[in-house]
Amino acid sequence: MGENGLTAESLAVGYGRNILISGIDISLRKGMIITLIGPNGAGKSTILKSISRQISPLGGAVYIGERELREYDGINLAKKMSLMMTGRVDAELMTCEQAVSAGRYPYTGRLGILSPEDRRAVREAMELTDVLSIGDRFISRISDGQRQRVMLARAICQEPEILVLDEPTSFLDIRHKLKLLDILRRLVREKNIGVIMSMHELDMAERISDYVICVGEKGIAAQGSPEEIFSKERITSLYGIDKGSFEERFCTAELSAPVGEPKVFVIAGNGSGTSVFRRLQRLDTPFITGIIHENDLDFPAAAALAARVISEKPFEMISEEREQEAVRLIDSCESVICPLDSFGAINEANRRLKEYAERTGKHVIK
Amino acid sequence: MMKGTRRYVTGFIILLVLLTGFAAAGLFYGSVSFSPETVIGILSGAEKGTTAANIILSIRLPRVLAAIILGGGLAVSGYLLQTYFANPIAGPFVLGISSGAKLAVAMAMILFLQNGIYLSSAALIAAAFAGSMLSMGFIIAVSSRIKRSSMLIVSGVMIGYICSGITDLAVAFADDSNIVNLHSWSMGSFSGIDGDDVKAFAPVILLSLLAAFLMSKQINAYRLGEVYAQSSGVNVKAFRLGLILVSSLLSAAVTAFAGPVSFVGIAVPHLIKKLFGTADPHIIIPASFLGGGVFCLMCDLPARILFAPTELSISSVTALVGAPVVIMIMAGRHNTDHQ
Incomplete structure (x- = not known):
């Protein structure tokens, strides 16, 4: 566990002037995976959007490395942090390789022509996420699982120190979920990237996370190691489970x-x-x-x-x-x-x- | 990669051949036809002062250049608008931007001509730019409130009708004889464009084209959507402003001289993407420019010749060719949505 990647200090997030959650403290070091769990609409995405500057924080401070988030210009922030969101991307006539290459934006010149170094980074990222074989196919014509991995390759070849992922495994079948999480683990280990993501699959979250933050209806409900967080009481109250039950040993539901x-x-x-x-x-x-x-x-x-x-x-x-x-x-x-x-x-x-x-x-x- | 490059080279060769062919036809044919030898002779400086030289040099050549440059400008304007609105059927005509420019130009002309003031080309372009920015502002306000892309098009078409309606009224009530030719202009036409006009709009359009090309990198990143563009370092606000300004300037310059020309902005970028098999702006911007030129040269021929000496409005012809392309796009989109 290395140097500071991303730090949030008593961060307040929300839309417009409405604060949704306040008092958020995050300490993401490089080589670490933090997962946000919690019910729909509680504000996981809002937190991720705030720390990646898609929306302005409404209070507190976010640091990337030693400097505050707002001190970065677009290009310098892009070299520190990259994103992958859930939504479908639908760029017409764009091949997977071109989509991945878009991640080289902060490194290319005025016209965006790729250098051999850029091509190497694109290739390496596509290799890591196992999408080299579909490089020539249009991104509108591939499966959801493939598309998530293409977009992950895009985020990787941006060579960030921090990766922000919004529900990376949603809509994927079990094979692709496991494949994606396996890639994330390798990325953290081999490239020493810090990952912060949101997730709905509690079993997977428990297994992959180094640290878990529970985002509840009334703000941050708890945070800690997966062992501390995935107890029956915490999960039941976090999600307000009233039908059925959460089983802590296997992290499954009945x-x-x-x-x-x-x-x-x-x-x-x-x-x-x-x-x-x-x-x-x-x-x-x-x-x-x-x-x-x-x-x-x-x-x-x-x-x-x-x-x-x-x-x-x-x-x-x-x-x-x-x-x-x-x-x-x-x-x-x-x-x-x-x-x-x-x-x-x-x-x-x-x-x-x-x-x-x-x-x-x-x-x-x- | 090689496959792509070869396809691009072939595509550009096809466009250049078509452009040369239609440009030649534009010079040769008309109410009077000339042999290629005569035309080449005139272009290389012989037969100065003859009627033939006059027709070629002061009427047909400016008109051919206008069709190429203005047509190309419209196509690129359409491509930029499609990028901005992430909608393949956005274009200066459909969104009412051409009509806004037309309204502003007509008003300025009527106002100044009635007071005996002759409007310079620069003033025409400025008026057209103001008008197109007005329509653009309205469309952007609508699109920020209503996310559905079909609504965007509908409101654009409505703005177009409103602006055209006001223009028609104004033209009908203005009784100055100078305004008579406003009528054919307000329907869209390349007729009556002279060498001075070409010298006025060519730099505006070519500089805008260059500006558009210099935005290729951002356009490319923007194709994955606003969020990804921003996260990879695009200054989204500045970029969007740039897109609006350049696309408005392009359609304003076109409208100031040729009136509103329909469907070029939608049909040409679409056909070009199909021809080149990519939507990469580095290729599509120059190719759309050439394609717009080919398209307008091709449509201007029947507009001039079919009922000579009476001229058809260029928009009638471009609509005949362009509207089916729009229908094709929508049908194609519908299919992929359900795949």
């Missing part, structure tokens, strides 16, 4: 749990139960599940979706008490589902539960 008196008992564990829970959720059937260790793969989905979870502490044998509780609950249910087929020393109780269900004439489904 739909809301079915409500009502549970009539089904699922004997789960070892990851076998998760898909059953989700199917029951789709059928809007409330259920009880057990006995699941708290470190089991099934536990997060069970906690999110089941009316009740009978759980045991990690690595402990299932206690007598828990087993008795499960037996009582099986009695109260009409049917039992048992996707679990491997029983070992610590979950031996689950085998006994299955046998009990069969013995007492419950409808047992595998």
